[in-house]
Amino acid sequence: MTDHRDAVLRLWGRQLYERQNEPLAWAEAVLKATGRPPTAVTAAMSGRLEALADSPSDRAQLLFRTVAKLAASLRGDGHYDADVSTRIGPLALWLCELEPPLTGPLGDALGHPPDGPTSLVTVHAIELSSGNRTIRLRAIDALLEWAELGHPQALAALSEVASDHRTQDVTVWTKALNRITLFGDANLEPGLLRALADTGHRGVRWSALACAELGFRRSVPLITALLEHPDPMVREGACEALGLFEEPAAIPALTARLDDETTWVRSRAAMALGQIGGDQALAALWQAMMEHRNPKAGHLASAIAAFGPPVVDDLIALTTDPDPDLRALACRALGSTADDRALPALEHLAAHDLARTTLGGLVATAAKQGLRTAHRIRDARTTST
Numbered sequence: 001m002t003d004h005r006d007a008v009l010r011l012w013g014r015q016l017y018e019r020q021n022e023p024l025a026w027a028e029a030v031l032k033a034t035g036r037p038p039t040a041v042t043a044a045m046s047g048r049l050e051a052l053a054d055s056p057s058d059r060a061q062l063l064f065r066t067v068a069k070l071a072a073s074l075r076g077d078g079h080y081d082a083d084v085s086t087r088i089g090p091l092a093l094w095l096c097e098l099e100p101p102l103t104g105p106l107g108d109a110l111g112h113p114p115d116g117p118t119s120l121v122t123v124h125a126i127e128l129s130s131g132n133r134t135i136r137l138r139a140i141d142a143l144l145e146w147a148e149l150g151h152p153q154a155l156a157a158l159s160e161v162a163s164d165h166r167t168q169d170v171t172v173w174t175k176a177l178n179r180i181t182l183f184g185d186a187n188l189e190p191g192l193l194r195a196l197a198d199t200g201h202r203g204v205r206w207s208a209l210a211c212a213e214l215g216f217r218r219s220v221p222l223i224t225a226l227l228e229h230p231d232p233m234v235r236e237g238a239c240e241a242l243g244l245f246e247e248p249a250a251i252p253a254l255t256a257r258l259d260d261e262t263t264w265v266r267s268r269a270a271m272a273l274g275q276i277g278g279d280q281a282l283a284a285l286w287q288a289m290m291e292h293r294n295p296k297a298g299h300l301a302s303a304i305a306a307f308g309p310p311v312v313d314d315l316i317a318l319t320t321d322p323d324p325d326l327r328a329l330a331c332r333a334l335g336s337t338a339d340d341r342a343l344p345a346l347e348h349l350a351a352h353d354l355a356r357t358t359l360g361g362l363v364a365t366a367a368k369q370g371l372r373t374a375h376r377i378r379d380a381r382t383t384s385t
Contacts, residue, residue: 121143121146121153121154122153124139124142124143124146124154124157125143125153125157125160127139128143128157128168128169128172133169133171136171136172137169137171137175140161140172140175140176143158144158144175144176144179147179147182147183148182155182155183158179158182159183159185161176162176162177162180162183162192162210163187163188163191164194165194165195165201165207166198170202170203173203173206174203174206177206177207177209177210178206180210180213180214181213181214184210184213184214185214186214188210188214189214189216189218192207192210192211192214192219193211193216193218193219193222195207196208196211196222196226199229199234204229205226205233205234205236205237205238206237208223208226208234208237208238208241209240209241209244211223212240212241212245213244217245219241220245220247220249223238223241224238224242224249226238227239227242227253227256232260232261232264232265235257235262235265236262236264236268239254239257239265239269239271239272240271240272242276243268243271243273246276246277247276248276248280250272251273251276251280251281251284254269254273254276254281254284255273255288258270258273258284259288259293263296266294267299270288270299270300270302270303271299271302271303271306274302274307277306277307282311285300285303286304288300289301289304289326289329292325295358295359296359297329298332300329301330301333301336302332302333302336305332305333305336305337306336308339309337312337312341313341315330315333315342316330316341316342316345318330319334319345319348324355324356324363325358327353327355327363327366328357328361328363328366328367331346331349331366331367331369331370332369332373333370334346334374335369335370335372335373335374337374338375338377338378338381339374342370343371343374346367346371347367347371348367349363350364350367350368350371351364353367
């Protein structure tokens with residue numbers, strides 16, 4: 001079972017704490033059903049979440065999240081709020097199936113809905129065709145939650161959504177494609193390639209990224225063509241997708257995007273070239289940086305730094321260039337490499353180089369920033385080992 005983020009637990013735990021004076025006898029019963037001692041239950045109900053540690057049940061976190069969500073949704077009279085039942089009820093119902101001793105107390109909280117999770121997922125799938133957009137969006141969100149829990153019917157419903165963009169609300173479509181790794185497989189390739197060829201569709205950016213996430217290499221020519229799309233968001237998405245593919249054949253087209261009129265497209269193209277790697281990609285990035293095509297070229301320095309140790313000596317040599325813009329960019333790149341060889345050069349420039357760049361910053365300031373970046377990366381490496 002997928003483990004949800006700790007932030008979700010903290011959020012709903014806080015709401016439980018803030019609303020603890022509402023009728024929560026059933027919630028206590030649920031917590032007791034996990035086998036915790038009364039002292040731990042009392043502590044948890046008062047908001048001390050550390051009391052939930054070392055549970056005898058490996059589903060304790062999901063259990064507590066369910067209880068907390070239910071508690072946060074109680075009305076003053078203690079009845080469950082049906083407006084949120086589509087988001088919380090399915091989790092509780094499936095939990096009852098996983099943990100039979102909880103069926104009674106959770107059923108009391110939910111009002112004993114007659115249908116189980118499978119029928120609820122069926123309802124959500126049908127709601128995707130609703131004429132009400134709010135219902136459609138609620139349904140796709142619910143199906144994605146079920147998919148996180150591995151529910152096979154939800155996975156099948158999402159796969160059907162992704163298989164044909166022509167029949168879907170574009171927001172529903174993009175929400176599904178944003179989570180394509182939850183349910184995507186080779187069966188989706190024909191539909192996604194068809195969507196990718198429909199360059200006028202507002203979801204074409206997400207089609208490109210979904211193909212990249214699933215490794216559909218037949219999409220590369222279509223995605224490369226999107227680098228000429230009039231919408232900068234589509235061009236940016238195409239750059240990102242080609243970077244995920246690490247596709248060398250896309251280097252010339254990505255190199256052209258280094259001169260794109262939109263800043264974030266230029267940045268994403270540089271990042272993609274850094275992901276692809278190799279001499280051709282490095283040469284393209286280096287040439288763009290040296291030619292001063294744009295005064296804001298930090299993205300080029302960051303992409304060059306991604307090539308690691310092989311570029312350090314050339315970057316160190318660049319710190320002696322007469323051009324302060326190039327010296328500042330070299331500092332940025334060297335800091336991102338966090339290479340031992342870079343530190344003396346950065347320290348020297350930080351102490352002595354008071355020249356100003358075209359944008360008005362000091363080279364010394366860029367060197368100090370590079371040093372901070374290098375030390376932060378080095379400290380993180382030390383911590384991780």
